[in-house]
Amino acid sequence: MADKKHFNLSFIKNRREELSLTNQEMxxxxxxxxxxxxxxxxxxxxxxxxxxxxxxxxxxxCEIKDFFT
Structure with missing residues (x-):
């Protein structure tokens, strides 16, 4: 049985901050x-x-797969 993947919101926030993008820009x-x-x-x-x-x-x-852990 495959492991369940979870949507990783912290990755999204961290990646946005790494790229210096604001919430408005996103x-x-x-x-x-x-x-x-x-x-x-x-x-x-x-x-x-x-x-x-x-x-x-x-x-x-990034790639869509990066959103899942």
Missing amino acids: AEKLGYKNGSTYLKYENGTYLFKADTLPDLALALD
Whole structure:
């Protein structure tokens, strides 16, 4: 039986900070209204939708698989 993968929000936050991207910049890259909306996704209040993951990976210069641990 395969191990279950979990979505790693801390990777997303750490990667964004490594790249010196603000919440507002991430919101613009993902088509969200403002930085506070993006922050709700990064904090886990809202869930990233599967169709957002390619854009998220592009914004963070990583692969989709990096979001899972």
